[in-house]
Amino acid sequence: MARITLDHLAHAYKANPRTAEDYALKEINHVWSQGGAYALLGPSGCGKTTLLNIISGLVRPTRGRVLFDDLDVTDLSTEARNIAQVFQFPVVYDTMTVRENLAFPLKNRNVPRDRTARRVEEIAGLLDLTRVLDRKASNLTADMKQKISLGRGLVRPDVAAILFDEPLTVIDPHLKWQLRSTLKEIHRALDITMIYVTHDQTEALTFADKVVVMHDGAVVQTGIPEELFERPTHTFVGHFIGSPGMNILPCRVEGTTAFIGSTMISLKRAYRTLSDGEHIELGIRPEFVRLQPKGAGLPVQVRRIDDIGRTRIARVEMNGRPLAASIPDDISIEGSEASLVLDPNHVHIYANGHLVAGEATGGHAA
Amino acid sequence: MTKTLNNRAWFFVLPVFAIVAFSAILPLMTVVNYSVQDTFGNNQFFWNGIGWFQELLDPSSQLGEQFLSSLMRTLLFSAIILLIQVPLGIAVALSMPREGWPVALCLVLMALPLLIPWNVVGTIWQVFARGDIGLLGWTVNSLGIDYNYTGDPIDAWVTIIVMDVWHWTSLVALLCYAGLKSIPDAYYQAARIDGASRWAVFRTIQLPKMRRVLLIAVLLRFMDSFMIYTEPFVLTGGGPGNATTFLSIDLVKLALGQFDLGKAAAMSLVYNLIILAICWVFYTVMTNVDAERERVEA
Ligand SMILES: Nc1ncnc2c1ncn2[C@@H]1O[C@H](COP(=O)(O)OP(=O)(O)O)[C@@H](O)[C@H]1O
Ligand SMILES: [Mg+2]
Numbered sequence: 001m002a003r004i005t006l007d008h009l010a011h012a013y014k015a016n017p018r019t020a021e022d023y024a025l026k027e028i029n030h031v032w033s034q035g036g037a038y039a040l041l042g043p044s045g046c047g048k049t050t051l052l053n054i055i056s057g058l059v060r061p062t063r064g065r066v067l068f069d070d071l072d073v074t075d076l077s078t079e080a081r082n083i084a085q086v087f088q089f090p091v092v093y094d095t096m097t098v099r100e101n102l103a104f105p106l107k108n109r110n111v112p113r114d115r116t117a118r119r120v121e122e123i124a125g126l127l128d129l130t131r132v133l134d135r136k137a138s139n140l141t142a143d144m145k146q147k148i149s150l151g152r153g154l155v156r157p158d159v160a161a162i163l164f165d166e167p168l169t170v171i172d173p174h175l176k177w178q179l180r181s182t183l184k185e186i187h188r189a190l191d192i193t194m195i196y197v198t199h200d201q202t203e204a205l206t207f208a209d210k211v212v213v214m215h216d217g218a219v220v221q222t223g224i225p226e227e228l229f230e231r232p233t234h235t236f237v238g239h240f241i242g243s244p245g246m247n248i249l250p251c252r253v254e255g256t257t258a259f260i261g262s263t264m265i266s267l268k269r270a271y272r273t274l275s276d277g278e279h280i281e282l283g284i285r286p287e288f289v290r291l292q293p294k295g296a297g298l299p300v301q302v303r304r305i306d307d308i309g310r311t312r313i314a315r316v317e318m319n320g321r322p323l324a325a326s327i328p329d330d331i332s333i334e335g336s337e338a339s340l341v342l343d344p345n346h347v348h349i350y351a352n353g354h355l356v357a358g359e360a361t362g363g364h365a366a
Numbered sequence: 367m368t369k370t371l372n373n374r375a376w377f378f379v380l381p382v383f384a385i386v387a388f389s390a391i392l393p394l395m396t397v398v399n400y401s402v403q404d405t406f407g408n409n410q411f412f413w414n415g416i417g418w419f420q421e422l423l424d425p426s427s428q429l430g431e432q433f434l435s436s437l438m439r440t441l442l443f444s445a446i447i448l449l450i451q452v453p454l455g456i457a458v459a460l461s462m463p464r465e466g467w468p469v470a471l472c473l474v475l476m477a478l479p480l481l482i483p484w485n486v487v488g489t490i491w492q493v494f495a496r497g498d499i500g501l502l503g504w505t506v507n508s509l510g511i512d513y514n515y516t517g518d519p520i521d522a523w524v525t526i527i528v529m530d531v532w533h534w535t536s537l538v539a540l541l542c543y544a545g546l547k548s549i550p551d552a553y554y555q556a557a558r559i560d561g562a563s564r565w566a567v568f569r570t571i572q573l574p575k576m577r578r579v580l581l582i583a584v585l586l587r588f589m590d591s592f593m594i595y596t597e598p599f600v601l602t603g604g605g606p607g608n609a610t611t612f613l614s615i616d617l618v619k620l621a622l623g624q625f626d627l628g629k630a631a632a633m634s635l636v637y638n639l640i641i642l643a644i645c646w647v648f649y650t651v652m653t654n655v656d657a658e659r660e661r662v663e664a
Contacts, residue, residue, distance in 0.1 A: 058555050078558040091556040093570040104570075108561035152560060 002068040002160040004032040009064035026218040039208030085163040086153035090145035094138040161193035233355040251282040261319040269358030286324035288346035297339030400631035418632035436616040447591040455538025476536035488600025491529040519609035545579035
């Protein structure tokens with residue numbers, strides 16, 4: 001059990017990295033607090049596995065330090081770090097039974113037999129493996145094998161943290177949901193730091209108390225799910241989280257007004273004069289863009305309406321740019337002409353991808 | 367999916383049948399034919415039934431005694447070869463580099479002995495081990511060890527075994543290396559997370575993943591060592607005395623030296639059956655362990 005600190009951490013798989021492209025991980029400073037349930041969310045290839053392997057010591061970082069509490073473990077081997085990790089694809093020891101597989105991490109650490117046996121029974125119960133405990137681990141289904149891998153990750157009660165690297169990739173969808181809740185329960189019961197890597201936002205948002213979003217080798221935002229949803233600090237987070245993602249439109253900003261082409265949008269906040277060199281964008285989530293019959297509001301052409309169960313999402317075009325908007329339940333749209341109403345409280349301005357804070361104008365707190 | 371049956375397919379395998387018939391079945395039938403006949407020369411043959419086989423398998427006859435001792439010698443040789451080459455091959459494979467340019471270098475170096483013709487291997491060692499001009503023989507002798515492979519049976523055996531180990535261990539190593547390469551990195555990573563010792567990694571990950579290639583290696587090395595002829599023939603000619611007269615050498619002496627076609631034919635067939643039988647046993651035992659595991663699952 002420990003707080004894990006990443007201090008100026010960077011990693012390149014190449015021997016002599018020169019440009020930023022050579023780095024699989026750009027500089028990362030981050031603290032995982034003791035007992036947290038974290039999701040590490042990002043698209044494939046953004047460096048999630050690399051980061052986990054550095055924390056567990058399987059990979060030595062090119063630069064920077066890893067600290068468990070105040071102890072610098074950068075040069076410690078995996079075995080010496082007391083950390084558990086579950087991999088994307090199942091790893092089972094073919095010659096052993098399921099019971100021996102689960103006991104293996106404890107046996108290697110000379111945990112007394114009776115304690116090992118009790119712990120194995122306990123974990124097998126949690127993962128619904130009790131039936132197969134005495135069968136050989138080879139020839140079981142991929143589902144089962146991955147549960148064994150999970151079990152080996154969970155079996156040591158005293159680890160600094162448990163790292164899960166997309167652990168449910170090979171698991172059946174309905175079982176996935178169940179296993180995720182199981183992991184969540186175990187987390188509540190044990191007060192162990194868990195870092196759960198995934199590229200699936202639903203998975204991240206349902207598992208984690210805190211989500212760390214990675215993009216292109218860097219951490220772009222850390223926050224509780226609501227923060228990521230309501231106030232993405234990077235356009236990447238905006239469009240990666242949410243379905244459909246945030247609408248992002250290139251614009252020009254003067255004071256409290258944004259111009260998208262010739263369309264004017266008034267803002268709740270005042271922005272510093274943004275320099276010409278910067279790439280300015282306006283972001284708003286489809287949930288805060290309402291489609292209305294043609295009238296007041298921004299004129300748009302409706303291209304398509306998707307019924308996604310609870311709500312309807314309209315795909316529209318404004319000045320030739322595609323946008324997604326929600327359609328209130330009581331509204332029906334005829335023809336292709338309609339209007340958009342933007343909720344000014346949820347309009348964000350980004351410069352070069354990063355959120356610009358802006359200043360609250362008198363009395364209109366966002 | 368339904369299979370389409372088309373009898374024309376047989377025409378396509380017909381040439382293969384023809385070739386196999388000419389190259390294997392016909393010669394084998396000739397041998398079977400000789401094995402049940404006797405001759406006094408002049409190309410005159412007499413029916414002898416299973417007489418040769420009876421004599422061959424009866425240890426009290428001269429032929430039987432000779433056959434039995436050659437058989438024991440050959441079995442002992444194969445056993446020693448397997449006991450040395452399999453563990454050594456595994457050890458070599460485990461210590462080979464896994465990536466980068468050393469891999470290519472290593473593979474080429476290890477393939478070299480495999481590319482040398484058998485009789486050349488024999489000749490190389492015949493010279494190499496000579497006490498007067500051979501580097502090995504001379505060095506050993508000058509270390510004060512009395513070594514003479516043409517005079518001393520033990521020395522002859524040691525020389526042949528060392529020669530075979532030099533010649534063939536890389537085959538076992540290369541096969542094992544292929545098996546090791548097929549293990550995904552995640553296994554080694556998981557083992558490190560689980561705190562497994564080097565020995566545990568070998569026992570629980572590497573050895574199980576090498577089982578299939580090891581079966582092939584054991585079969586190949588057994589068959590090859592059990593049929594060894596050229597190298598000892600060149601190196602010792604079966605001597606000193608009969609110390610290194612393996613079955614194959616015995617057979618050739620009988621067939622070509624004494625022109626005892628009937629006896630030699632019978633011996634060939636028995637020799638063949640022994641090899642088949644032992645390979646079958648190896649194969650069954652080693653695959654049964656797999657099957658046994660699967661049965662336990664069901
Ligand atoms: N062993 C490796 N050697 C070289 N490059 C690697 C290695 N592992 C990963 N990479 C590269 O590092 C980047 C990040 O990979 P990874 O951490 O596996 O991403 P993720 O887990 O988010 O999909 C990718 O561009 C990948 O190609
Ligand atoms: Mg990954």
